[in-house]
Each structure stands twice: as C-alpha cells, then as structure tokens.
Amino acid sequence: MSDMQHVNHEVLADLREIMAGEFNRLIETYITDSHLRLSQLQRALVVADYDGVRQAAHSFKGSCSNIGAARLVQLCQVLEEAVNIKQLEGLEHQLVELHAEFQRVQYQLEAYR
C-alpha cells in the first residue's frame, strides 16, 4: 500500500514553478475543493445516489491527478469502477479509506506551503 507516494514531489515542484507566487493559493484551493468533494461523496452515498457518487469520485480524481496524489487517484478510480459494475457492497469502507488517505496527503502538502 505504501509503495505509492502520497504526494509526488516532482509534480509539486513543477506546479510551484508554474504557479509562482500563486502556489500557496493553489494548495489552499485544492484542500478546500477536496473537502467539498468528500462531503459531496458522503451525502450521495447516504441517499444511495450512486450516479452522484461516481461523478464526485471522478471529479475528485481529476484534481488529485493534477496535484500528483497518486494513491488518492487510485482509490477514486476503484470507487468509480465499483459503482460502474454495481458492486455496491463495501462502498462505505472505501469512502473511509479515501478520507484517511486524504488526511495524509493534506499533512504532507502543508509542508510545502
């Protein structure tokens, strides 16, 4: 599980170069975004809106890939696929896993500010 990095240092270095003075703002935006997405996911799951679950996971996957959080990307992908093949058992567990991983990522990103 941990042979994949939580954050990609090269990607972040690149982003820092691109964003220049706006880098911190980017990190903040990402963190805010992610919280929103995770809440969205949660709410959808609660009301059994599986389409909503899939879309939220998909969108979250996008921003995570831009930031370079590979493990998060993989978890989102698994969640998406599970919904696609209607494997609805154990979704809640996956969401918990997602939260946990995001905590780790957030922690590491703080170091970049």
Added chain:
Amino acid sequence: MSDIRVIRVLVADDTDTDRLILETIVRQEGHEVLSARNGQEAVELYRQEKPDIILLDALMPVLDGFGAARQIRALAGEELVPIVFLTSLTDTESLVQCLEAGGDDFLSKPYNRVILQAKIKAFYRMRVMHSTLQAQRDQIALHNEHFMQEQVVAKQVFDNITRNGCLDSDNLRYYLSPLAVFNGDVMVAAKNPAGNMVVLLGDFTGHGLPAAIGAMPLATTFYDMVGRGFSASDILADINNTLKSILPVGLFCCAIMVEMNCNKPGMKIWNGGLPAAYIQRSDGQLEKIKSTHLPLGVQGSNDFRADFQRYAMAPGDRLYLWSDGIHEARNTQGEMFGEERLEAVFRQAEVQTSVFDGILNEVKAFVGEGEKSDDLSLIELSMKSPAAIDVAPRTSPSVSARLAQWRFLFAIYPPSFATFDPLPLLLNLVLEVPGLRRHSGSLYTIMSELYSNALEHGVLDLDSSIKTEPEGFDRYYQLRQERSAQATEGYVKISLVHETHPDGGHLTIRVQDSGAGFDSSFTDTHISDYSGRGLHLVQSLCDNCRVLAPGNIVEAEFSWHADD
C-alpha cells in the same frame, strides 16, 4: 486574423483546482484566458467574447461539456472553433462520445503544459487556415459570378451581329449547343444578292473567351461580305486572313462553308478540319464530304486555298453539317459515339425527315440520362426549288446618297480575270441610286450573268455544252479557272449609264468582250430570237435585252419607278 494577435482561450472546469492550474498554464504561455465554472457559463462567455479556442471539462453541473459543445458549435456557424475536452476519462467509448459531441480533441489530466501548448498552437493555425480558405472561396464565387455575367453580355453582342442572318429559313434546320460561342462553335447563315444561301459552321479551338473572340470578326466579315455580293471564295479567304492575323499560334477554326444555288441546283462546299459532311439523296444514298483543307487561321494568304467542291443536288436532297461534338460525345464507359453510330442513324431512319431528331436522340441515349448531351452543333440544309431572288442587301449604303445622272466605265484585263470579281463593286455603285435598291437581286443577277457570259464564252471561249455532260460542271469550272489564269490578252468592258425621269429612272448595262462574236452576217438581234449563250434569265428580269453586232456586246435595259 493574423498570427500576431494574442490567442484567446476559454477554460471551463467546475473543479477550482483544475481550473486554476489550467488558467495559469495558458496565461504563462502568452495567451488570454476567459474562465467559466460550468457549461452554461461557458456558452454565455462564448456568445459574448467569441474566443479562439475552447477547453471544456466533460463533467460539469448545470450544463456538461457535451451539451456546451453542441451549443457553441451551433453559435459558431461556419466558423471553425476548436473544442478540446478536458477529461480523466480513458475508455474509448467515452472518448468517442467526446468527439461525437463536437469535440476536436481531448486533453487528459494531469495537465501537461507542453502538450497543451502544442494543441493550442496547432488548433489556432487550423483556425487561421480555415478562415483564409473561406475568404478565398467567397472571392472565387464572386469572380465566377462576374465571369458568368460577362459571358452573357458577350453572347448578346454576338447575337446582335447575327440577328439578321437567315438561320430561320424554312430549308435550314439547326441545333446549336447552349454553350455556343463559348465552346468554340459558331453558326452563321445569310442570303446573298443572287438569292443563294451561304452557310458557315465553325469550331474554334479552345473554350471560353479565346474561342468567343474569334467568332466576332468571323461573323461580321461574313454578314458584311455576303450582303455585298462577294463570292464565297472571297469571303472565306478574307475570314481566313483575319483569323490568321488575330489568333495566336495554336488557335484556329475548323470550318465548313456551303453556298447553295437553287437555280443551278447544287451546293458548293469547302471543308477545312471538320468531320465529313454528309449528303443524303432522296433515295437514301449517302455521300461523304471529307475535310480537304487546313482549318481557318493557319495558313497565310499565299497558301490558303478557297476552292470549293461542287455537288449537284435535286430537290429533296439534304446536306448535314456538324462540329465534332457528336463524334466525340462519350458514354459513362468513356467510349465515343463515333462515325459508325452516326451512319447507322441515317440507315435506320424511317423517313428522311426523322434523321435530324434521330441524331440528337441517339446521342442523348448514348451519353446516358442525366449526363450532358447537348454540347454539339448540327445543321441540316434541304435543297428546294428556286426561291424568290429579290433580297435586300444586309448592309445598305447610306440613305442620303443620291446618284442621279451618271455614266460608269470599267474594263478588266488579264491577269485580273482569275483573281478579281467585279460584281460587288458594280452592285454597290448601282445601289447608290435609292430607286434601284429594291431591285438589287435582279440587278445582281443581270450583271452577274452578263459578266460571266462575256468572260467565259467571249474571252475564254468556253463551251457551255460541257455542262450537260456527266461531271460537266466540275470540268467546266476547272477549265474556267485554268483559262482565266493563263489568259494573256482580252478584256471585258462594262458600262453603266443611268438617268432619272420625273417618275423614276433608267439604267443601261452594256457588257462587251474581246471575243470574236459571230460571223459578219450577224446583226443586232433581240434576245428571244437568239438562242445561244443562255441569256433568257436576264431577259426575264429586264425591260429589254439585245445582242449587238458582231455578237460580242450585250445590252440590257432596266427601268425603275418611284412608286415601285
């Protein structure tokens, strides 16, 4: 739209992070950024700002990327607006969906700045090219329209020149391509003062303006000279020389010219470069008249031969002329209609009158339905019994000319016999008398007969009984040519004397030749007593006609009245 201008990029993504990164990259690459958070905002922003390139996230609330793409495409109309979908989708089906929704390309997350820049640049170049293409297309369409209008005007000029011709005579049937003049085909027909119909069918090389330009001088020369009574050979030589001088090397006019004589029933034909003309006799026999000359406009006046071939014809016989449009009509397999099929139409026609339509129908059937089968030209000339001879000349001399009392003496000596025809000159002189203009046909015939007789029988000593032999006409005219060219002595003297009366006028035509006449016992005699030298026609046209001793002078009197 030039490359110097800043490229304006619309970015639409509902995830703030992604949008922020994309905006920054695009701005850093030197482009202007317009931002939208969902599909609807994107469409609105497009409508207001008309950016150059659209980057659309596939999944967005309110209106997703696919819906936005459709609406933007509709707004763009004919303009090329590149749409690039931003997507984490990787399966082929979803990517196909992007393209079907109107996307031109996709960019996957995570965003790669190098790839993004390459796509922006490439699509912008495409946009510039597209708009250049459209501007050029519009210009071409405009030029085409102008060109078409110019052709219509040029065609009108040509039609005005040919307006007074006799293509509508009842013994002439013709079919002219709708593209005539500009496809090189030209048809002119007129009656000369002797009442003979002269027809010329021409096919200029090339198409469009170069082909049409040759048609104008051809037509004006033709109508002018036919009306003035010039011989067919002179007219043809003149047209050849004009075309030779104005057409550039490589452009020429294949042509057939025909002079139809109803009194001595037959046709004189000259074919330079066109497919063989056919004579169909009333018994169905076909005779082919092949091309025996180079086309018009190729040879200089020294080398050009305007010698016509004479064919005797009876009422009911028909002559068919065509340009190469019939022979060269192609069917869908690329085969040509050719001469055999054309001949077959003649053999298979049930009645002679159905040959003309038969040809057109067969070509149309051969080429096939829906294909163009009308780019051809066809003339059918029927031999009729002698028609009325009195025909007003096409170009009449100035109305204000008033020649009243006058005398004109004209003498012709060798070597002019072979090369000079005095009739146009004499006719034009006589027509300066207003009262004689209505009688131009009769006067032309009288003077023409008298001159021919004087030259042929008096000076050249030709025997008209040769004409009654088989092949006689050819032999006779050949002898006439030879002796005219070889003559070293002799003359024909023509005198015209005109006086006016209170109610009209009187013209005396006297033609004297250097021949011996008859024996010394010959005295002045009235024509009806005198059966030789075929002057009965002349007598029927004038008031009085006598042969004066010793038989080499003929005098004809013609009077006209103011209330004729």
